[in-house]
Amino acid sequence: MEPLIISTRPGVRHHQLDPVGPGLTGRVFAIPLPTTPLLTDALPYVDWSDAYAVLTPLGAPCRDPQEWAEAIFQGPALWVRALFGVRELVVRLVGIEPGGGHAFATVNWRRDEVLVGTDQRHLGFRASVLVEPGRVALSTVVQVRNRRGRGYFALVRRIHPWVVRSMLARASRTMAGPS
Template identity: 60%
Template sequence: MVRNVHERIVPAPVEQVGPLLDRIGGPDDLLWPAPGWRPMVLDGPVAVGTAGGHGSIRYRVTGHEPGRRVAFEFEPGQGIDGRHEISAEPAGPGRTRLRHVAEAELSGVMRLAWPLAIRWAHDAVLEELLDNAERAVGVGPARPYRRSAWVRLLRAVEVPRARPVPPARTPLVAGALPRVDWTDAYAVEAFPGTPRDPQAWADAVFRDPPRWVLAALGLRELLVGLVGIDRGGAGAFDTVARTEDEVLLGADANHLDFRVSVRREPERVVLTTVVQLHNRRGRAYSALVRPVHPIVVRAMLDRAARTLSSGWKAVDTAARMR
């Protein structure tokens, strides 16, 4: 039997803290530490029978006292048979005890996964959730939770990876170049809480790439001038057009023109590249670059996803008053 307990005294009255429980798993949830972790999503407002979960862990609401308690039961077949509950109760004048308890029997691979990985991630999520409770009522936290090296490693493994997808067929992409000699596209899952602005994603992808990509681009700049190919320069990834959910970047050169579309969709970000070749130098350069292009793009998208989903949820005054 596993029994795991997290609690904190929040220096605010239960009338202020308790209603946060009724928003958990919904679009205005201020407790769950997203985008720092895969979001907790319920299929409706908190009520008995509402189902959902986070990642592969699924559960159903089995008890609800508004402003005081939400109880969940794990769905069968996951190797974890039991329940978890979050509650708020008065702990003195102007103080609330916020408490989460999980009790379950483990079976199958969960007997190994829990002590090695899931328990550590679970503990981190709950401590960050309690930090968010203090943020939401404007009182702290005085000592924010700090992830251990092991938790940071687990978190890095959880971040989604870019994968190939069909190129975007949007007006920006369709009108990007007079002719397209080759194109490809990659997408990465966008956790709730990550920026909706595609420019923020474009900046994360192209202004802060992995160090090895920076080194490769630097070497490219040194070598291409020797064979009469334009160097990219600082403006190689400037935005040339945009809509509400998409930005188009790119540059023209003597050997080829390229455009890159970064499109923010509801649950993912799609990066589409289109290229027009001009001459033999362009075709030769493309033959060298195209095999490594997917590796570079996926690495840049992966890093952007890690960067933009690495923080805790920001809770501002307007959100607290809704």
């Protein structure tokens, strides 16, 4: 399927893989970029964004967004960890600083949302984990800062939707357990 690019604000490209609505609980689906206070002011400008959500069971307790962020970013599938490992090796060869363990550090939070991310010379990114009744949304915004960042992100954005979907689906299964 051809990606759909939606303009959410002037100059911002929002990537949405499938405009089809939600299905079953636990299924990850693309959504429009949420407009939350943390996400809106996350970066000085945004070159690219995407957002995905997963439905949570009706009547399930709303869990803390930090718990969700930890489930998403600290326990990815083996293939995702392998990709992150390859990324760490390759970026050094092209002069991009490694991401390290701080790449998904919490930079801001509210009662219903946690913002993680990092700033590097080639790009800055933020990922928002927004917990709402009945769903959890994972949104990413990216600011590309130079030619290396453009080249790097040209590759990453092709893989990013599958990585994010996998991480959110895995976290959903983890969080479905007892609170």
